[in-house]
Amino acid sequence: MxxxxxxxxxxxxxxxxxxxxxxxxxxxxxxxxxxxxxxxxxxxxxxxxxxxxxxxxxxxxxxxxxxxxxxxxxxxxxxxxxxxxxxxxxxxxxxxxxxxxxxxxxxxxxxxxxxxxxxxxxxxxxxxxxxxxxxxxxxxxxxxxxxxxxxxxxxxxxxxxxxxxxxxxxxxxxxxxxxxxxxxxxxxxxxxxxxxxxxxxxxxxxxxxxxxxxxxxxxxxxxxxxxxxxxxxxxxxxxxxxxxxxxxxxxxxxxxxxxxxxxxxxxxMDQPIRVDRDALTLGYAGVYSSFLLFAKRAEAKYGVSARDILVELGRRGTVGGQEDMIEDLALTMAKQQGLK
Amino acid sequence: MxxxxxxxxxxxxxxxxxxxxxxxxxxxxxxxxxxxxxxxxxxxxxxxxxxxxxxxxxxxxxxxxxxxxxxxxxxxxxxxxxxxxxxxxxxxxxxxxxxxxxxxxxxxxxxxxxxxxxxxxxxxxxxxxxxxxxxxxxxxxxxxxxxxxxxxxxxxxxxxxxxxxxxxxxxxxxxxxxxxxxxxxxxxxxxxxxxxxxxxxxxxxxxxxxxxxxxxxxxxxxxxxxxxxxxxxxxxxxxxxxxxxxxxxxxxxxxxxxxxxxxxxxxxMDQPIRVDRDALTLGYAGVYSSFLLFAKRAEAKYGVSARDILVELGRRGTVGGQEDMIEDLALTMAKQQGLK
CATH class of the missing domain: 3.20.20.70 (Aldolase class I)
Known part of the structure; x- marks a missing residue:
């Protein structure tokens, strides 16, 4: 170049x-x-x-x-x-x-x-x-x-x-x-x-x-x-x-x-700017940062990995404002994984 | 790719x-x-x-x-x-x-x-x-x-x-x-x-x-x-x-x-790992990290920018063990810049 x-x-x-x-x-x-x-x-x-x-x-x-x-x-x-x-x-x-x-x-x-x-x-x-x-x-x-x-x-x-x-x-x-x-x-x-x-x-x-x-x-x-x-x-x-x-x-x-x-x-800076676990997860999944909290809550509730939820949301092209779909997705994934 | x-x-x-x-x-x-x-x-x-x-x-x-x-x-x-x-x-x-x-x-x-x-x-x-x-x-x-x-x-x-x-x-x-x-x-x-x-x-x-x-x-x-x-x-x-x-x-x-x-x-970690000023300077100049302290000392003594010294050392391909050359270089640069 x-x-x-x-x-x-x-x-x-x-x-x-x-x-x-x-x-x-x-x-x-x-x-x-x-x-x-x-x-x-x-x-x-x-x-x-x-x-x-x-x-x-x-x-x-x-x-x-x-x-x-x-x-x-x-x-x-x-x-x-x-x-x-x-x-x-x-x-x-x-x-x-x-x-x-x-x-x-x-x-x-x-x-x-x-x-x-x-x-x-x-x-x-x-x-x-x-x-x-x-x-x-x-x-x-x-x-x-x-x-x-x-x-x-x-x-x-x-x-x-x-x-x-x-x-x-x-x-x-x-x-x-x-x-x-x-x-x-x-x-x-x-x-x-x-x-x-x-x-x-x-x-x-x-x-x-x-x-x-x-x-x-x-x-x-x-x-x-x-x-x-x-x-x-x-x-x-x-x-x-x-x-x-x-x-x-x-x-x-x-x-x-x-x-x-x-x-x-x-x-x-209030904290160092770095590629921490959450930031890396969001970049890997390609989703809105607002999804992170919802995915973590769904992980706590349904036992499905928050990271898997986020990656799936990214794959589906979920956009901001659709946060209510996250719990539905987590429940579906939990059933597929035999967790519910 | x-x-x-x-x-x-x-x-x-x-x-x-x-x-x-x-x-x-x-x-x-x-x-x-x-x-x-x-x-x-x-x-x-x-x-x-x-x-x-x-x-x-x-x-x-x-x-x-x-x-x-x-x-x-x-x-x-x-x-x-x-x-x-x-x-x-x-x-x-x-x-x-x-x-x-x-x-x-x-x-x-x-x-x-x-x-x-x-x-x-x-x-x-x-x-x-x-x-x-x-x-x-x-x-x-x-x-x-x-x-x-x-x-x-x-x-x-x-x-x-x-x-x-x-x-x-x-x-x-x-x-x-x-x-x-x-x-x-x-x-x-x-x-x-x-x-x-x-x-x-x-x-x-x-x-x-x-x-x-x-x-x-x-x-x-x-x-x-x-x-x-x-x-x-x-x-x-x-x-x-x-x-x-x-x-x-x-x-x-x-x-x-x-x-x-x-x-x-x-x-x-004792401190966050980040691209701080010193690390960026070393990477930009392409020199041994041991040179940094010598260059800073030479800056204090001769008024030549430590970063300019390091970049010049990199350009010259100076290698580890040649730290005694740093003061000579700084003096030469100071003369060129009318500082001495």
Whole structure:
């Protein structure tokens, strides 16, 4: 793979996906310090939003220490070169949230949907594009759709106005060959920029990012020090080191971003970010993290291995919101295994 | 990459490379518990030796809680299916150590040298082969030799009697393409089994192992929970999950090895195994870990960045034992940079 002088735009998630790992309790000062450090290191794009996107503050998704507006107002004016992005999940974030983010100086809006539900993004992508924002369609749990289905969904987002489409490995399930195949098809068929967002559940965040770049993605997400839920995101300072070794052009000062990771991000972690048993299980099964608790409860009740339940849920393509099926599945498996 | 039904022999390093991370203070009970867990999970090969190999117990390399003989006697008789290996570095371990290991029931001897010094392995490889042991030549810091040089050195070890040759990425510096190239050349030219030993400094332990398997390696080293110095080794339970997803045949029960990692190995860690700043620096520069302290001292004295010093040492191919050159280099760099 020859990445010599290849331009790659890195996008930091530590202040958005990292909000999950911090149960949304990052202080304004921490947020501003980390963003400033990233800005000085040359990071071109930094996402600042509730972990579940604009408007996520709620009983369901967790109340953050500060509102999206407060975080954005604390960060945006301090940036010398970095642009700030906000994530928006239709159904959680609204057009008013989007306008608020624009008014705060956000330059990139990423509208995220499940990989087969791009049609719910029309209004928000349309508005973001109309407002002249860098508008990204973000297809989550992308391992759950075939390349052809992803392409169909990506086309919808492009038609709505997106100028960039992301393949998002929300579960940290994808293997490099799958990343290559999916990004490769989108690259061949779409006239817009492509991005890849990886999680590290199978220890493949770096390798998948390289596969994505090779297949034509030019934007790559990661988190400084990997800060994110579970196994975390692709660790961005490690990816920077690898890209530097390969001669790619990220515009980032490697030592500075290493120092942001070690001196600013690691010290605020509530626990080490690592591929622990739960994170590995979720990545292996390819399921929503919300399934884990239900599967463990079903294991306690029916004696069927929670891991077997999760793998079967992954095989069946069960999606978020279908958690009530988990107990039914566990009961069926228990009967098959002679446990009930 | 198609690994369906491909046989891969995994080799656990947690009780040898892991000795570094534990400053050689693993108790006999911990060692026996972890080895028993690995045996029950189906791990075919487990290395049990001082971190620096047989005879490592010393002021220089650290005194372990117990002797190699005590560790081996605590582990070998408990194994139901796993074979035990011992590492031997000529100059540290002797033929008497080798015979002791054989007498304790070790079935595999791995004779390790710097990648350009295979000629010092003749006596030990010859003896191990003569004793009928599975005899492995282990070429360390393999990123510091060209593929052709590695082949030449591997041929020496094969001529001495090795039935398996390892490409060992001691510094965690190699990128997948380099692994493919080096293993590929050895596979094309040598009549023996090949192995790969990876470290996780650049977050590429899993990806490099996959590249090695694709290029023809059939033995792959890793450590449960990554237990090893610095960023640790390729995390073995994560590699197992990935290989399982790809359909490879490792003979290992994935859930059991995940449980060994989480329930037995993580609890004995003195600190989390992660790609911290120092580990990333070493992997990026491709130098011996012993250089780190010298470079930091030189930074304090001459004002030249320790990281720049290490990268330059890597570029020059400086090897262990040349630590006295570090101060000279720092002084030269300080003059060039107008600091002195």
């Amino acid at each position: 020859d990445l010599q002088d290849k331009k790659v735009v890195l996008h930091d998630m530590s202040l958005r996906d990292g909000m999950h790992a911090k149960r949304h309790q990052i202080s304004l000062e921490q947020m501003a310090d980390i963003a400033t450090g990233l800005d000085e290191a040359g990071m071109p794009l930094i996402e600042v939003t509730h972990g579940d996107g604009l408007g996520g503050a709620s009983v369901n998704y967790g109340f953050p220490a500060h509102s999206d507006e407060e975080y954005l107002q604390a960060v945006v004016p301090r940036m010398k070169q970095a642009k700030i992005s906000a994530l928006l999940l239709p159904g959680i974030g609204t057009v008013d949230h989007l306008k608020m983010a624009r008014d705060c100086g956000v330059s990139t809006i990423r509208v995220a949907t499940h990989c087969t539900e791009a049609d719910v993004s029309q209004q928000h992508i349309g508005l973001a594009a109309k407002l002249g924002l860098d508008t990204v369609g973000f297809l989550m749990m992308a391992h759950m759709a075939t390349p052809e289905k992803l392409l169909e969904q990506a086309r919808l987002m492009v038609d709505y106005g997106a100028n960039c489409i992301y393949v998002t490995d929300s579960a940290g399930y994808m293997l490099p060959a799958e990343v290559s195949q999916k990004i490769g098809l989108l690259r061949a068929e779409l006239p817009v920029a492509l991005g890849f967002h990886g999680h590290h559940n199978l220890g493949l965040g770096i390798a998948n990012s390289l596969a994505a770049i090779e297949a034509g993605a030019t934007r790559i997400d990661g988190s400084v020090a990997g800060l994110g839920a579970g196994a975390g995101n692709t660790p961005l300072e490690v990816l920077c080191a690898v890209l530097s070794r390969m001669g790619a052009d990220t515009g980032i000062d490697l030592y500075r971003i290493m120092d942001v990771a070690e001196d600013l991000v690691v010290p605020i | 198609d690994l369906q039904d491909k046989k891969v022999v995994l080799h656990d390093m947690s009780l040898r490379d892991g000795m570094h991370a534990k400053r050689h203070q693993i108790s006999l009970e911990q060692m026996a518990d972890i080895a028993t867990g690995l045996d029950e999970a189906g791990m075919p090969l487990i290395e049990v030796t001082h971190g620096d190999g047989l005879g490592g117990a010393s002021v220089n390399y650290g005194f372990p809680a117990h002797s190699d003989e005590e560790y081996l006697q605590a582990v070998v008789p408990r194994m139901k299916q796993a074979k035990i290996s011992a590492l031997l570095l000529p100059g540290i371990g002797t033929v008497d150590h080798l015979k002791m290991a054989r007498d304790c029931g070790v079935s595999t001897i791995r004779v390790a040298t710097h990648c350009t010094e295979a000629d010092v392995s003749q006596q030990h490889i010859g003896l191990a082969a003569k004793l009928g042991l599975d005899t492995v030549g282990f070429l360390m810091m393999a990123h510091m030799a060209t593929p052709e040089k590695l082949l030449e050195q591997a041929r020496l070890m094969v001529d001495y009697g090795a039935n398996c040759i390892y490409v060992t990425d001691s510094a965690g510096y190699m990128l997948p393409a380099e692994v493919s190239q080096k293993i590929g050349l050895l596979r094309a030219e040598l009549p023996v089994a090949l192995g790969f030993h990876g470290h996780h400094n650049l977050g590429l332990g899993i990806a490099n192992s996959l590249a090695a398997i694709e290029a023809g390696a059939t033995r792959i080293d890793g450590s449960v929970a990554g237990l090893g110095a610095g960023a640790g080794n390729t995390p073995l339970e994560v590699l197992c999950a990935v290989l399982s997803r790809m359909g490879a045949d490792t003979g290992i029960d994935l859930y059991r090895i995940m449980d060994v990692a989480e329930d037995l190995v993580v609890p004995i």
